[in-house]
Structures are given as C-alpha cells and as structure tokens.
Amino acid sequence: MTKRAIQRLFNRARLQLVSTTRWGVQCEVDVNKLQCDHPVETVLDVGANVGQTATAYHDAFPQAAIHSFEPVPAVFEELKRRVASLSRVRAYCLALGASAGNMRIAMSDSDLHSTLSARGAGERSIEIQVDTLDAVCERLGLSRIDLLKLDVEGYELEVLAGAIEMLKRNAIRLIVAECEFASSPALTHTSFFDLHQRLAPWGFKLVTFYTDWFDPVHHACMGNALYICTNSYLSDGHF
Amino acid sequence: MRPALWKRAISSLFDSCGLEVRRKGGLRADAFQDQVDFLAGKEVRTIFDVGAFVGDTAVTYAKRFPEARVYAFEPFPESFQTLKDRTAQLSKILPQQVAVAECSGLRRLHLTGHASSNSLMTVSSQEASQLDSIWFQNRGSVDVPVVTLDEFCEANGIKSIDVLKIDVQGAETAVLFGAEKLLTDRVIKLIYTEVICSRIYESPYTFSDLLTIMEKHRYRIAGVYNLMYFKRRAPIGQFDVIFMREDILTSSDTREQ
Numbered sequence: 001m002t003k004r005a006i007q008r009l010f011n012r013a014r015l016q017l018v019s020t021t022r023w024g025v026q027c028e029v030d031v032n033k034l035q036c037d038h039p040v041e042t043v044l045d046v047g048a049n050v051g052q053t054a055t056a057y058h059d060a061f062p063q064a065a066i067h068s069f070e071p072v073p074a075v076f077e078e079l080k081r082r083v084a085s086l087s088r089v090r091a092y093c094l095a096l097g098a099s100a101g102n103m104r105i106a107m108s109d110s111d112l113h114s115t116l117s118a119r120g121a122g123e124r125s126i127e128i129q130v131d132t133l134d135a136v137c138e139r140l141g142l143s144r145i146d147l148l149k150l151d152v153e154g155y156e157l158e159v160l161a162g163a164i165e166m167l168k169r170n171a172i173r174l175i176v177a178e179c180e181f182a183s184s185p186a187l188t189h190t191s192f193f194d195l196h197q198r199l200a201p202w203g204f205k206l207v208t209f210y211t212d213w214f215d216p217v218h219h220a221c222m223g224n225a226l227y228i229c230t231n232s233y234l235s236d237g238h239f
Numbered sequence: 240m241r242p243a244l245w246k247r248a249i250s251s252l253f254d255s256c257g258l259e260v261r262r263k264g265g266l267r268a269d270a271f272q273d274q275v276d277f278l279a280g281k282e283v284r285t286i287f288d289v290g291a292f293v294g295d296t297a298v299t300y301a302k303r304f305p306e307a308r309v310y311a312f313e314p315f316p317e318s319f320q321t322l323k324d325r326t327a328q329l330s331k332i333l334p335q336q337v338a339v340a341e342c343s344g345l346r347r348l349h350l351t352g353h354a355s356s357n358s359l360m361t362v363s364s365q366e367a368s369q370l371d372s373i374w375f376q377n378r379g380s381v382d383v384p385v386v387t388l389d390e391f392c393e394a395n396g397i398k399s400i401d402v403l404k405i406d407v408q409g410a411e412t413a414v415l416f417g418a419e420k421l422l423t424d425r426v427i428k429l430i431y432t433e434v435i436c437s438r439i440y441e442s443p444y445t446f447s448d449l450l451t452i453m454e455k456h457r458y459r460i461a462g463v464y465n466l467m468y469f470k471r472r473a474p475i476g477q478f479d480v481i482f483m484r485e486d487i488l489t490s491s492d493t494r495e496q
Contacts, residue, residue: 010260017258023475024466025259034472181460193454200447205474206436209463223463228474 024208027176028060030226031147034174034207040064040146044133046096046159047151047178050075051082051089057147058086064147067140071095071105071128095152097130098161104128132162143171150177151224156190157198167202170232175204178224181211192225203231270464270479274402274429275303277461277483281428283307283401287388289339289414290407290433292355294322294332300402301331307401314338314383318354338385339407341416348383352376358408359385360440367439370469375439387417399426406433409440412449422456430458430482437469437476458482 010017020026023033031040040061045054048068057066066089070076076093083089095103104125137145145166150156156177166172180189196206204227211223253260283304288297291311300309309332313319319336326332338348340359349361352373356362367375392400400421405411411432421427430453436446462481469476 015260017253017260020254020257020259023468036472181463191454192460193450196450197447200445206446207474208466209478211463230474 024210027210027224027226028056030208031174031176032060034228035146038146042142042145043067043147043149044142044145045069045149046133047149047153047155048079048091049151050078051091053149053151054079054083054089054091055086057149058083058089061147064088066090067092067136067142069094069096069136071130072107072126073128092136093129094136095128095130095155096133096136096159096162097155098132098158100131100135102127103130133159134163134165137166137171145172147174147176148172150175152178154187154189157194160198170203170229173229173232174207175199175227175229176210176224177227178222180222189222192223195225199227203229205230270431270462270481271299271303273462273481274431277481278401278429278487281401281487283428285397285400286310286402287400287404288312289388289403289405291322291334292318292406294325294334296404296406297322297326297332297334298329300404301329304402305331307331308333310335312337312339314348314385315350315354315357316381318357335391336384337391338383339388339391339417340385340410340413341387343386343390343417344384345382346385347380349380350378352378356408358410358440359413360409360442363438363441366437370439388414389418389420392421399428401428402431403427403429404431408433409435409442411435412442412444412452415449415452422452425456425484425486428484428487429461431479432482433477433479435477436474439469439476453482457485459485459488461488 018025020029023030041064043057043061043064043066045057045066045068048054048070051068054066054068057064068079068083068089068091070079070091071094073093076091080091083091095105097103105128107124107126150159152159156179160167163172177195178189179192179195180187181192207226207228209223209225250260284307286300286304286307286309288300288309288311291297291313294311297309297311300307311322311326311332312335313322314337316336319334323334326334338346338359340346346359348357348359350357351362352375356374362375362377364377405414407414411434415422418427434446434449459482460480461483464479466478467476
C-alpha cells in the first residue's frame with residue numbers, strides 16, 4: 001500500500017527510485033563491489049573540477065588516498081578550499097596529458113568545462129602545466145591505481161597516452177571515463193567508440209555504463225563507462 | 240538555499256536505504272517505446288527480427304509499428320513452428336525459417352538447454368560449467384540454412400530496413416558482416432541488437448568488432464538497455480543497444496522535447 005502510494009507520488013513528480021545495488025547506478029557502489037577483496041587504496045581523480053567526485057570518493061572509499069588533478073588555477077583554488085577538511089584528498093594544480101610541458105587551455109565562460117584539446121582553442125586562454133600520468137605516479141610512488149577517474153572534456157585519450165607504463169604493467173585496475181555515445185564530427189567529448197578501442201587491447205573489459213544524462217532530443221549523448229583490467233584480476237579466477 | 244537543503248536531506252535518507260532518486264526519463268527503461276519515439280515522423284514499413292525465437296519481439300514490433308511488415312527469422316524447427324502458429328493470424332508478421340550470418344549456406348546450429356540460447360556459435364564449455372545453468376547446456380546440433388541480409392533483401396526486392404533487431408546469441412556481428420551492402424547504401428535506419436560481452440559463446444567477433452562496423456557506417460548509440468551480469472563480480476555479461484544512423488538522429492533533432 002505505502003509502496004504503491006510512494007510510487008504514485010514519484011510518478012507525479014516525474015521522479016523514479018532506483019536501487020543502488022543495481023549495476024550502473026552509482027559508480028562508487030560498483031567499484032566497492034568489484035574491489036571487495038582489495039579495498040580501494042589509490043584513486044586518481046583526473047579533471048577534479050571543484051571536488052564533487054573527490055568528496056563522494058572520500059565518503060565511499062574509507063581507506064583510499066585520493067589524488068585530484070585540476071589545472072585551472074581559479075578552479076583549483078576552489079577545489080583546495082572544498083577538500084581542505086578531507087584528510088585523504090590531495091589536490092594538484094596540474095593537467096595530465098600525453099607529454100609533460102606547458103599548454104594553453106581554452107576557457108569557457110563557466111570555467112567548469114575548460115579543455116586542453118585543440119578544438120576548444122578559442123579567444124580566451126591561459127597557460128597551464130601538464131605532466132604525464134606515468135611521471136606523476138613515479139613521483140608520488142604509486143605502483144598501482146585502483147581507480148582512475150577521467151573527466152577531462154575530450155582529453156581522455158591523451159591522459160591514457162601518458163599512462164603507457166602503468167597500462168603495460170596492468171597497474172590500473174579500474175577506469176571510469178566520461179564519453180559521448182556517438183560518432184560524429186561535432187563531437188566535443190571522447191567518443192565511446194574510441195575509448196573502447198583504446199582500452200580493449202590493454203585487457204580492459206566494459207563493466208557497466210552510467211547513462212544518466214540522456215538528452216531528450218539527442219538521445220544517449222553523454223555518460224560514463226566503467227572498465228576493469230582483466231589482466232590484473234586474472235589471478236582470482238573471477239573472469 | 241532552503242529547497243536544496245531539504246532535497247539533500249531526502250536524497251541522503253533514500254541513500255541510506257540503498258536507493259537513489261532520479262528524474263524520470265533519465266535511465267532508459269523501455270527499448271521498444273524508445274524506438275517508436277526515435278522514429279516518430281519517419282516511415283517505418285520494414286522491420287527485420289533476426290533471432291525471432293517464438294515471436295515475442297515480432298509481436299511487440301507489429302503492435303508498436305502497425306504499418307510495418309515484420310520479417311521474423313528463426314532457424315530452429317521447434318521454435319519456428321511455435322513462431323508460425325502464434326503469428327498465423329497476424330498477416331504483418333512473415334516468419335522465415337532460416338538463420339542469418341555473414342555468408343549463406345548450410346551451418347550447424349548448436350542447441351542448448353533452453354532453445355532461446357541456441358546459436359551458430361558453440362558454447363564455451365569452460366564458461367558454461369562456471370555458470371551452472373541449464374541455459375547453456377550442450378544439447379547437440381542441427382544443420383540449418385543460412386542467408387545473408389544482403390542476399391535476402393536482394394532476392395525479396397527489399398530496398399530498405401527501417402528497424403533491424405538482432406538477437407542471435409553471440410553471432411550478432413556476423414549478421415552485420417552479411418549486411419555490408421545495406422549498410423554501405425545507408426538503408427538501415429535503426430539497429431537494435433543484443434551485445435554479448437561474456438565469453439560464453441566462442442565467437443570470433445568481439446564487442447570492438449561490432450563498434451568498428453557501427454562507427455565505420457556512422458551509427459550512433461541512442462540507448463543502452465537490459466544490462467545483465469552473469470557472475471557476481473564479472474564485467475557486464477550482455478546488454479542491448481540501439482544504434483541509429485547519424486543522419487536520422489540529426490534530422491530528428493527538431494523533435495519536441
């Protein structure tokens with residue numbers, strides 16, 4: 001009875017309730033499920049913005065050290081302020097890319113969707129510092145990454161290009177990356193097609209999609225895809 | 240500020256019960272309704288249901304697209320008989336007792352514990368034993384005729400396919416390899432296919448191969464449905480996806496929100 005009433009209430013408000021125990025609803029829940037034998041210890045949060053994900057990860061992974069990367073100084077300052085009270089989050093004013101150096105980044109009005117890729121190069125741009133994921137891991141002494149989050153507005157494949165050593169060693173267990181489920185020249189984000197083709201040769205298998213943001217006009221546009229490196233899990237016989 | 244606060248309080252209340260509140264229409268639920276929506280205002284006259292089994296999907300299509308003819312392909316004799324009997328009164332459904340793959344001829348159809356899992360691909364005994372399910376038990380094989388979609392369309396004078404549904408247990412990519420001409424001619428509007436990621440079927444094709452074909456012919460993913468996991472901690476076992484031809488998607492951009 002009550003259940004039915006709640007359901008009706010939700011229907012009227014055009015809302016729905018979904019169980020987070022289902023795959024593909026909450027990334028953190030799925031990651032903990034996959035990592036049940038090895039609690040999440042090391043997380044790289046690439047494209048940290050102002051720390052929305054870092055905060056969620058801090059709650060969801062109680063043993064994890066979370067390294068958050070945000071290259072835009074103004075955004076980084078806000079990130080630093082917001083994660084100041086979170087003891088296991090470290091923030092770096094740095095972009096990750098295919099090679100180290102300085103780069104110009106195009107600034108969008110909101111500063112929230114700044115991107116390194118050439119497409120975005122526009123009127124207003126600033127110079128930022130770039131390093132590779134491999135170099136950063138070496139410097140920080142990270143031999144393994146349990147979860148690599150990529151949300152860098154179309155620059156995801158470049159980050160992976162700078163992570164060849166880690167990928168070769170099967171040292172990255174899970175990758176969750178933002179992508180566009182499309183194949184069109186107007187693409188502004190990494191295409192799921194490209195992401196999958198890039199990850200598959202390294203032994204990564206698709207775990208689930210987070211297709212939460214369906215645009216009613218353009219259908220499935222954006223989402224995240226969670227990948228698992230089957231090479232690094234082989235030993236436990238689950239795959 | 241205040242509404243945000245109570246919203247957050249409600250979310251965390253549900254969160255503690257393992258539930259999440261979402262706006263409706265976010266998570267895709269009904270793949271068939273979506274196909275109707277995606278093709279609204281477009282002509283839908285020809286639907287191919289490849290791997291029709293006993294006709295559930297064919298009947299659904301006939302209902303959702305009353306103008307369309309539904310060609311329902313099912314090679315397994317028992318399933319085909321049921322399909323034929325069930326749809327005898329439905330003149331729009333045209334059952335075809337033939338398998339569809341990348342080349343025509345006679346091929347072995349591997350039978351399993353449940354006829355809906357029968358496949359041109361063999362079941363991996365190692366994977367099947369881990370699953371401990373009768374669905375994938377080996378029950379021998381029968382020889383069945385096979386056509387390619389290109390040849391079938393040519394022989395039957397079919398110029399275009401508005402909806403191509405494929406559910407052939409691991410041989411989905413093979414069906415598309417046999418539709419190279421149709422894909423190149425850009426006469427297939429929408430493809431609704433099952434994708435099997437698990438290695439339960441010993442298919443020479445991977446999900447990457449499917450994506451390669453779809454990207455080559457400029458299709459876009461319009462929806463992902465029915466995610467299924469076979470093992471507790473394994474990656475996704477299978478799911479369904481709607482691919483739409485890019486130009487169809489773009490031309491429907493003017494649709495009302």
